[in-house]
Amino acid sequence: KTRKMFKVSAAVILALCGSTMAFAPSSQMARCSALNMDNVDDTTPRVLGEEAMPVIEESIPVAPPPLPSMSQSMPFMERPAALTGALAGDVGFDPLGFAKSESDLMNYREAEVKHARLAMLAAAGWPLSEVFDRKIATALSIAPAVDANDRAPSLLNGGLGKISPLYWVGCLGLAAAVDFYGIQKSKENNPDYFPGNLGFDPFGVYPKDKDGQ
Structure with a gap:
């Protein structure tokens, strides 16, 4: 009986040893693999996954909206062909059809810009002349141009005969020079040019960025 128990114990021990040896190589290989992975140099090229790939976005140009067939300012009339809305303040107002082309x-x-600038200059110059003309004339010891009621010479107030002809010649010469310069600027085929852009901005009021312009 003792001999039989010894044989059974020996068989169990051998079975356990066999099973242990069966698992030993795989664990050793796993340990070696882990060590090899730890020793991999950072310079080893690696394959990036799909998540790490850079995403390239392409902007698709959006087509501008179609131009309206009717005038915005006068909805009962067709929009003039030359008024495309590209200019500031363009609402398609040309009832007499002056603008046949661009x-x-x-x-x-x-x-339009020239007349508007002259009108603004006159609106500011008329009252300023009536306020300061007599004071300036007194300081320079010359006869004032305003009348006894400090009214500026004009067709309405009279007194244009007081103005020297040299003044009118100087005004006409200056206006002609500015007009000639503007014509030359408009013929330069500059893509940044627009009507009235003479490049005169001593106070830097005109914006520098595209959005501001």
Whole structure:
């Protein structure tokens, strides 16, 4: 009986040893693999996964909206072909059809800007002349141009005969020089040019960035 128990114990021990040896190589290989992975140099090239790949976005240009067929300012009339809305303040107002082409439109816009600037200059110069003309004339010891009621010479107030002809010649010469310079600027084919852009901005009011412009 003792011999039989010894045989059974020996068989169990051998079985346990066999099973242990069976698992020994795989664990050793796993340990070696782990050590090898720890010793991998950082310079070893690695394959990036799909998550790490850079995403390239392409901007698709959006087509501008179609131009309206009717005028915005006068909805019962067709929109003039030359008024495309590209200029500031363009609402399709040309009931008499003066602007037959883009060149005509630019010429009319040039004239519009010039008259607007002259009107603003006159609106500021008229009251200033009536306020300061007599004081300036007294300081320079010359006869004032305003009348006894400090009214500026004009067709309405009279007194244009007091103005020297040299003044009118100087005004006409200066206006002609500015107009000639503006014509030359408009013929330079500068893509940044727009009607009235003479490059005169001593106080830096005109914005530098595209959005501000």
